[in-house]
Amino acid sequence: MKPFDEMLISGDEVREPYARFHEWFREQDAEALGEKASEAEAFFRRTGITFNVYGQEEAAERLIPFDLVPRIMAKSEWDNLADGIEQRVTALNAFLDDLYHDQEIIKAGIVPERLIAGNEAFLEEMRGFRPPGGVYTHIIGTDIVRCGENEFYVLEDNARTPSGVSYMIENRETMMQMFPELFAQNRVRPVETYPHHLRRSLAAVAPPACEGTPTIAVLTPGIYNSAFFEHAFLADQMGVELIEGSDVAEIDGRIQMRTTEGYKPIDVIYRRVDDAFLDPKVFNPTSMLGIPGIMDVYRNGGITIANAPGTGISDDKAIYSYMPEIVEFYTGAKAKLQNVPTWRCAEEDSLKYVLEHLDELVVKEVHGSGGYGMLVGPTSTKEEQEIFADKLKKKPTNYIAQPTLALSTVPILVDGGLAPRHVDLRPFVLVSDKVRIIPGGLTRVALKEGSLVVNSSQGGGTKDTWVLRD
């Protein structure tokens, strides 16, 4: 079956949100557009919007390919999506609070205890502690896929450390520079307000020890991290410090940064360092990236950590499979956004089904991310399937499987004009004194014809994402 195309219904019939764009596009000269594409690439290079790919020594800094054709959503489409996202992130925070306190959801028999106890992402150190404002996951990048006109699924919640928001903003900047006329013709909601909202969200959850205007800092593992550009970008745009572990020390019960004028306390830290490396005194003792003593300071109200340690438990793909029940349990309403149907290989019947249908399913590690360690059945070889079958039998609890979804397509610019490619969508959500959802997000696109893998680490590209005002 032909996948749902977001621009073209058939041949020449264009879906409403793309009407104006399509009209504009038909008037453009193909060669000039090709030039614009290389112009965009030069712009990204000069700006240094690059990322590092693990395990590839040469070309340490790579560009994520950018496609000029925007992904456009109508107001009504977006409003429904935003409603569903707000419900979901609210439930996620309630779920995390419950897990680290009374665990009502386990007592109610909805989520099995075995998924929590002994799960590395569940941190005993967070038990009984409630972060400032009662917020656990402040910054979320909900991955959403579309399979039809009204058919949206949440693929992953990314409640731990979602990345890509800098591309959302830079993609828009690039488009506005190259095609200002498009923004005069279409009423596109702005995304460049994100850093402003992020700063406000972080300031609103300052810890008890904070006096006056909160001092905010972004903690990065350093310039060799794959997302360093984004860390610097966000700190720059928010007008806050970008710090590394070596810049700070625990002094007088606060985490303080070494400035040219002496030590200054930090109130809220947006950390882009994983839990395991956050505090060598508590977690991985060999970590050079973290801040010794920060967990103690945190528990004593000396600092706010965003996202809170231990939120990774909700990114577990086995937990994900319970999200419809989790949403209903905490919000008292049916989940507005659907989950992708998921087989938990830990369950015997499911494992049997999965092993029999490896050639049609997508199999993922429950703790994995970034498109690593997964099997895409339909495009895999017999050999790869056999290797995965062995892994599944050896450690079934480590895997879940999902049907291969017919992801929607949006055209990309190719030599011969437009050609449909599969996309997903990562809107960015901020949770603090209230929920802030930036209208738009990062559209990732598989550049290879027919490919369903959109991850940038696997050669995917990105598009500017428009939410129209009307």
Add this chain to the structure above:
Amino acid sequence: MALLGRTANGLFWMFRYIERAENTARLLDAGQRISLTNLSSEPDEWQSVLVSAGVEAAYNAKYDNHDPDNVVHFMLCDRDNPSSVRASLETARTNGRMVRTALTRELWEAVNESWLVVQRRLAGKVSAHELPAVIDLVKRQGALIRGTFQTTMLRNEIFDFANLGAFIERADNTARILDVKYWLLLPEHSQVGSALDNFQWRSILRSVSAHRSYAWEYDGEYRAVNIIDFLMLNKRMPRSLAYCYTVIEDSLKFLDRNYEVRHPCFETAASLSERLSGSSVRQIIDNGLHEFLEAFIRDNNRLAQEIGQNYRFYPEV
């Protein structure tokens, strides 16, 4: 807003290396002009280029002759030589990435673009006839970076730390060139003050874009006293030691006012500055030019270290 010690350090070194990339290119320019004259009586010009850049030992560990192609490659393209143009710009850019939040978008893009352009140009061998074009490219990229710095950056402590790095590096470079070439100026004491018909000095002045400004400031003749005065004590000459120390002292004074503390580095700079303004060329020559320069280079380095300590560039060990 407070400035992180590590950021101040990154800015300082970023600008030292931007300055160094250009100085290395200028040294090569002078080296080539001089060697082209083929004056057999003069010692190996390429060796003095290596000595001026302070990389002779590293070079000798790799090569056993002063073949011009090897020297040019070592000074331009070799990433093992931290003072090569390529390595310097790479270090400058890496520091720039690290302190990205302290830079304007324009300045960061100028640094990043310069690195991209120069790196691409220096990826392969550069032959002798391409050298002038490559040096020109490096100088132009340096001008782009400095221009963006001057026109877009806020005049705050970020600006001051950047200037400190640039001018400490520049003072070091001018002092080294003088130290390597001082014997040319002083073949015999008796000749001090007499006119020099010296192609070498014209080339050196030209490589620091100063042969015309020399003529403005002095008469057209090349006299040792005047050249020494020009490169050391003349406050209108932007590469002279005295000019560098005017900027260094000003930058420290701004920081001082900003932070309301007087650090030891301030005294070190003041005493160095006084050494320059309190001496005449004759006195310096009589007391020994080489000794003066040696002490200057050493104390200039000490100042750099003190700035790092006083402004907490590194964590306490």
